[in-house]
Amino acid sequence: MSWVLVALLVWAAGWGLNIMLSRWGEVRAVRVAVPVIFGLTLLAMWEALVRGFDVSPVILPPPSVVAQTFAASTDILWTDFKQTVVKGALRGFVIGTVAAFVTAILIDRSQFLTRGLLPIGNFVAALPIVGIAPILVNWFGFDWQSKAAVVVVMVFFPVLVNTVQGLQESSAMQRDLMRTYAAGYWQTLWRLRLPAAMPFVFNGLKIATTLALIGAIVAEYFGSPTRGMGFRISTGVGSLSIDLVWAEIAVAALAGTAFYGTVAFVERIVTFWHPSQRG
Amino acid sequence: MMRSTFPVLTVLAVIVGVWYLAVAPMNVRVALDQAERAGSAIVPEGSVPRRDVSVWRLMLNNTAHVPLGYALERPRLPTPGQVGAELWKTTGEMIAKGRAFSKRGLIYHGWITLQSTLWGFALGTVLGIVGAVAIVYSRTAQLSMMPWAIISQTIPIVALAPMIIVLSSQMGVEGRGLPKAIISAYLCFFPVLVGMVKGLRAPLPAQLDLLRTYNASGLQSFLRLRLPASLPYLFTSLKIGIAAALVGTIVGELPTGAISGLGARILIGDQFGTPLAIWSALFAAAILAGGLVTLLDLVQRLTLKRMGLA
Numbered sequence: 001m002s003w004v005l006v007a008l009l010v011w012a013a014g015w016g017l018n019i020m021l022s023r024w025g026e027v028r029a030v031r032v033a034v035p036v037i038f039g040l041t042l043l044a045m046w047e048a049l050v051r052g053f054d055v056s057p058v059i060l061p062p063p064s065v066v067a068q069t070f071a072a073s074t075d076i077l078w079t080d081f082k083q084t085v086v087k088g089a090l091r092g093f094v095i096g097t098v099a100a101f102v103t104a105i106l107i108d109r110s111q112f113l114t115r116g117l118l119p120i121g122n123f124v125a126a127l128p129i130v131g132i133a134p135i136l137v138n139w140f141g142f143d144w145q146s147k148a149a150v151v152v153v154m155v156f157f158p159v160l161v162n163t164v165q166g167l168q169e170s171s172a173m174q175r176d177l178m179r180t181y182a183a184g185y186w187q188t189l190w191r192l193r194l195p196a197a198m199p200f201v202f203n204g205l206k207i208a209t210t211l212a213l214i215g216a217i218v219a220e221y222f223g224s225p226t227r228g229m230g231f232r233i234s235t236g237v238g239s240l241s242i243d244l245v246w247a248e249i250a251v252a253a254l255a256g257t258a259f260y261g262t263v264a265f266v267e268r269i270v271t272f273w274h275p276s277q278r279g
Numbered sequence: 280m281m282r283s284t285f286p287v288l289t290v291l292a293v294i295v296g297v298w299y300l301a302v303a304p305m306n307v308r309v310a311l312d313q314a315e316r317a318g319s320a321i322v323p324e325g326s327v328p329r330r331d332v333s334v335w336r337l338m339l340n341n342t343a344h345v346p347l348g349y350a351l352e353r354p355r356l357p358t359p360g361q362v363g364a365e366l367w368k369t370t371g372e373m374i375a376k377g378r379a380f381s382k383r384g385l386i387y388h389g390w391i392t393l394q395s396t397l398w399g400f401a402l403g404t405v406l407g408i409v410g411a412v413a414i415v416y417s418r419t420a421q422l423s424m425m426p427w428a429i430i431s432q433t434i435p436i437v438a439l440a441p442m443i444i445v446l447s448s449q450m451g452v453e454g455r456g457l458p459k460a461i462i463s464a465y466l467c468f469f470p471v472l473v474g475m476v477k478g479l480r481a482p483l484p485a486q487l488d489l490l491r492t493y494n495a496s497g498l499q500s501f502l503r504l505r506l507p508a509s510l511p512y513l514f515t516s517l518k519i520g521i522a523a524a525l526v527g528t529i530v531g532e533l534p535t536g537a538i539s540g541l542g543a544r545i546l547i548g549d550q551f552g553t554p555l556a557i558w559s560a561l562f563a564a565a566i567l568a569g570g571l572v573t574l575l576d577l578v579q580r581l582t583l584k585r586m587g588l589a
Binding site for chain 1: 282283286287288289290291294355418419421422423424425426427430432433434435436437438439441442445446449450519522525526529530533541542545546548549554557558560561564565568569572
């Protein structure tokens with residue numbers, strides 16, 4: 001029972017510390033420290049509760065065991081990371097977003113196509129597209145090509161819809177100004193409408209980062225070479241090497257956060273002028 | 280709304296047309312193999328030599344056998360008509376026979392998926408609203424929880440899905456309803472949280488001050504001002520949330536051994552090599568998603584109209 005007491009104490013201490021710290025909520029260091037302390041508190045409670053209730057490591061291993069497994073099997077994790085994230089998710093992400101971007105610029109020239117495609121794109125973006133994973137694995141084989149194909153389909157519509165919406169963002173006044181400068185279609189697009197669309201484009205890209213990893217991992221449940229994060233997770237659950245599964249989950253979480261963080265970082269550089277970035 | 284009907288219908292017609300055209304090249308190899316087995320003369324002979332020939336050349340050389348690709352039992356790409364017929368066979372015909380809830384029909388599986396979706400949606404919405412209230416009223420909660428709420432969405436939940444299913448079965452939870460609902464709630468709570476935080480902060484300082492001059496308590500200003508003001512934001516997030524909850528349920532049904540639900544139909548269709556079952560389950564899921572979002576849209580319009588906001 002003492003471990004449960006430890007867990008409660010850790011929670012009280014962590015939360016109390018955060019209450020004290022959040023009085024200086026404007027300080028940058030505090031804004032970083034508070035969520036970190038919150039996360040560490042949760043991890044410490046997980047550790048204490050698993051030990052306190054004597055949970056079998058086959059069901060839920062404590063974080064310390066997961067960390068050991070992580071350190072001991074970095075080579076497996078690295079192979080899986082390369083297979084799933086670099087080959088499947090990233091390539092699909094690049095192909096899908098570029099295709100969506102180009103399509104958006106093409107259909108933007110026609111009012112008719114914009115009006116016709118936007119509602120359909122919005123609808124498709126809300127559908128459970130992951131379900132097409134088995135079909136695409138059947139068409140493109142077990143290796144990374146099928147995973148990239150699933151990712152392409154999943155990221156295409158959110159990016160398309162957001163880009164089309166963004167391209168309509170510049171006001172009539174601004175477009176008229178470009179016309180008085182005798183700017184052509186491409187100059188207006190490059191100097192005015194694309195920059196104005198960027199906040200929307202990045203909104204779509206950020207949604208797409210998460211979808212890309214989901215697509216690549218789910219597609220591996222339907223067949224993959226004997227490596228990859230989805231493959232390791234589904235076989236790990238079957239063979240009860242749960243600590244390795246949690247290590248893979250940690251890699252997936254880190255990869256997802258880093259991916260999202262990178263896009264958010266590029267967004268800060270590209271759309272430095274936008275009110276939401278100046279705070 | 281009306282002026283976009285014609286463009287939408289045109290685009291849809293083009294999509295269906297392209298789909299029909301794509302069926303021929305996608306299925307030509309399977310169709311030719313079948314025709315050859317039935318005794319027809321195919322150029323070139325044998326399916327192995329044909330692998331090196333492009334589908335376009337195969338179609339040119341064997342024009343007579345191309346239509347076969349439109350009526351295969353196990354096509355690589357079924358025609359829209361085939362998918363529609365399969366959908367009808369597993370829903371409408373089942374009702375006509377009086378066995379609407381037969382386990383071989385999609386109504387039963389759609390119902391299973393709908394149940395977990397709604398449970399997950401309810402759980403996610405409650406969590407999102409409670410989290411938003413905590414974040415709006417407590418600075419500590421805002422600083423500690425908001426970054427983690429964002430990070431939680433960058434973690435691919437599908438990695439966790441098999442773990443959640445194993446954990447809940449080890450802890451003695453019967454069936455897969457609860458783990459599926461947890462996965463849906465995980466995907467659904469974030470849009471609700473973000474929308475509600477925005478909505479609860481929507482009242483202007485002047486409006487909050489006015490309530491203070493009325494000597495309203497904290498609870499009263501929450502119920503009379505902040506909550507009503509947040510409703511438009513809430514409904515918008517609910518529409519995103521229910522679509523996300525459906526995705527979550529289907530993801531929860533995909534891995535390892537589910538037997539009922541639309542996701543399980545996709546999985547079983549994959550294992551038994553029956554593409555029509557996969558396609559019809561996919562379209563059933565799309566129809567379900569469309570229906571749920573439309574329903575919420577209707578509720579939103581009615582509510583906001585009653586409140587005089589729209």
